Amino acid sequence: xxxxxxxxxxxxxxxxxxxxxxxxxxxxxxxxxxxxxxxxxxxxxxxxxxxxxxxxxxxxxxxxxxxxxxxxxxxxxxxxxxxxxxxxxxxxxxxxxxxxxxxxxxxxxxxxxxxxxxxxxxxxxxxxxxxxxxxxxxxxxxxxxxxxxxxxxxxxxxxxxxxxxxxxxxxxxxxx
Amino acid sequence: xxxxxxxxxxxxxxxxxxxxxxxxxxxxxxxxxxxxxxxxxxxxxxxxxxxxxxxxxxxxxxxxxxxxxxxxxxxxxxxxxxxxxxxxxxxxxxxxxxxxxxxxxxxxxxxxxxxxxxxxxxxxxxxxxxxxxxxxxxxxxxxxxxxxxxxxxxxxxxxxxxxxxxxxxxxxxxxx
Numbered sequence: 324x325x326x327x328x329x330x331x332x333x334x335x336x337x338x339x340x341x342x343x344x345x346x347x348x349x350x351x352x353x354x355x356x357x358x359x360x361x362x363x364x365x366x367x368x369x370x371x372x373x374x375x376x377x378x379x380x381x382x383x384x385x386x387x388x389x390x391x392x393x394x395x396x397x398x399x400x401x402x403x404x405x406x407x408x409x410x411x412x413x414x415x416x417x418x419x420x421x422x423x424x425x426x427x428x429x430x431x432x433x434x435x436x437x438x439x440x441x442x443x444x445x446x447x448x449x450x451x452x453x454x455x456x457x458x459x460x461x462x463x464x465x466x467x468x469x470x471x472x473x474x475x476x477x478x479x480x481x482x483x484x485x486x487x488x489x490x491x492x493x494x495x496x497x498x499x
Numbered sequence: 500x501x502x503x504x505x506x507x508x509x510x511x512x513x514x515x516x517x518x519x520x521x522x523x524x525x526x527x528x529x530x531x532x533x534x535x536x537x538x539x540x541x542x543x544x545x546x547x548x549x550x551x552x553x554x555x556x557x558x559x560x561x562x563x564x565x566x567x568x569x570x571x572x573x574x575x576x577x578x579x580x581x582x583x584x585x586x587x588x589x590x591x592x593x594x595x596x597x598x599x600x601x602x603x604x605x606x607x608x609x610x611x612x613x614x615x616x617x618x619x620x621x622x623x624x625x626x627x628x629x630x631x632x633x634x635x636x637x638x639x640x641x642x643x644x645x646x647x648x649x650x651x652x653x654x655x656x657x658x659x660x661x662x663x664x665x666x667x668x669x670x671x672x673x674x675x
Contacts, residue, residue, distance in 0.1 A: 368548075375551045375563050377594070380608040387551050387563065387674070416674055418553070424670050427662045432556040436674040467675070486603045494600050498563070498592055498612040499643070 356471035358478060359454065361446055361463035364391075367412040371395050374498040377418060377434075384415040385436050388495045398497040404459065405491055409449035413495075415442055439467035447493065457481040458492045532647035534654060535630065537622055537639035540567075543588040547571045550674040553594060553610075560591040561612050564671045574673040580635065581667055585625035589671075591618055615643035623669065633657040634668045 355362045370389035378384050390398060393408040416436030424433035444465045451459040462480035464472040471477075484492040531538045546565035554560050566574060569584040592612030600609035620641040627635040638656035640648040647653075660668040 370547075371545055372548050372563055372565065374612055375561050375592075376597075376600075376612075377553050377561060377610040378608055379610070380604070380606060382608070385551050385553060387548055389548065414674070416551075421552075421670075423663065423666075424552075427659060427670065428556070430556060432554055432558070434553040434555070435672070436550055436552075439675065483603060487599065494597075494603065496611070498590070499615065 354469065354471055356463035356465065356477060357474040359448070359457075359461035359463055361448055361461050363444065363463075363465055363469055364410060364412070364446065367391075367410075367444075367446075368414075370412060372498070373398060373411065374495050376495070378415075382415070382440075382442070383418050384440060384442075385418050385434065386413055386415040388413050403491045405449050405493065407449050407451055407459075409447075411447040411493065411495070413445040413447075415440055415444075441466050441472070443467045458484070458488065460484070460492055530645065530647055532639035532641065532653060533650040535624070535633075535637035535639055537624055537637050539620065539639075539641055539645055540586060540588070540622065543567075543586075543620075543622075544590075546588060548674070549574060549587065550671050552671070554591075558591070558616075558618070559594050560616060560618075561594050561610065562589055562591040564589050579667045580627075581625050581669065583625050583627055583635075585623075587623040587669065587671070589621040589623075591616055591620075617642050617648070619643045634660070634664065636660070636668055 353362060367389065370391055373388040373390045373394065375388070376386045378386065389412045391410040393406060394411050397405050397409060417438050417440055418434050419437030420431060421433040421435040424435070425431050442464055444467075446463045448454070448461040448463070449459055450461060454461045458481065460481070462477060464476060466472075481492075484494070487494050529538060543565060546567055549564040549566045549570065551564070552562050554562065565588045567586040569582060570587050573581050573585060593614050593616055594610050595613030596607060597609040597611040600611070601607050618640055620643070622639045624630070624637040624639070625635055626637060630637045634657065636657070638653060640652060642648075660670070663670050
């Protein structure tokens with residue numbers, strides 16, 4: 324009995340540790356995304372907020388854009404182009420109504436993050452030499468389990484960002 | 500001439516400092532909000548992300564919810580009630596279409612932060628003794644210039660949060 328109890332305590336401790344560390348680091352299984360060879364950056368969920376957005380249409384998501392220290396410093400200085408070392412993380416969640424909030428408001432008005440879609444996590448990484456052919460940026464997309472999207476998908480990133488050339492290919496502005 | 504040049508350098512240096520520090524700390528003019536006596540917390544814009552949301556209706560805003568270290572630790576541990584020292588910051592911006600993004604998508608689908616509304620910045624501060632009469636929480640609201648809302652407005656905070664008693668009066672869940 325004592326041995327079983329000890330085992331249970333050990334299992335609970337490991338479970339608590341996993342629960343605590345998982346949200347901060349993402350499910351980093353170490354697999355690099357194709358084309359640009361980018362892996363999930365540990366600790367990205369601790370980065371500071373750049374902005375938020377809602378995309379309607381096929382995406383129908385709520386999103387948050389976070390930046391590493393280099394990114395935040397450049398945004399706040401209003402400095403373009405972004406320096407090498409800039410990393411921008413884009414998180415997305417399904418756009419779902421919150422029944423809990425709506426009850427408090429007395430009307431259907433509140434939309435919050437739901438499950439993580441296939442395009443849950445994206446990175447833009449500035450390295451003007453390594454990624455010279457794509458405006459100095461590398462791109463990567465992962466699902467919630469850390470699985471990268473395929474090569475074909477990654478080839479669509481830069482063409483879609485090209486219209487934003489005047490603002491160094493980054494659509495997101497800093498929200499004060 | 501030399502003195503004027505030096506003065507210009509000094510003015511530019513101060514301006515650069517203000518530009519750089521303002522977005523991180525908010526326009527903290529030091530005025531405490533009524534009822535709960537809460538001031539704007541310097542550096543709140545550097546806090547980590549809890550979640551995002553869109554409110555329709557009269558608010559019609561996009562919002563981000565940030566937490567200090569105590570808040571983030573409690574959220575990730577899934578621990579209720581929140582411990583004393585928890586501070587949650589809610590930022591809101593007008594919900595506006597992004598013409599720039601819509602051009603890239605080829606359709607009207609992208610909504611981003613616009614100007615800061617009157618309810619730009621709110622705090623919930625956990626102090627189970629000081630705020631015992633309101634579930635252990637103090638509440639505060641400020642506009643973008645750091646001006647607190649009036650007393651009548653602050654008296655509406657707790658009644659609106661009361662339906663969320665089962666989740667320690669906090670509507671926002673952690674977005675993974």
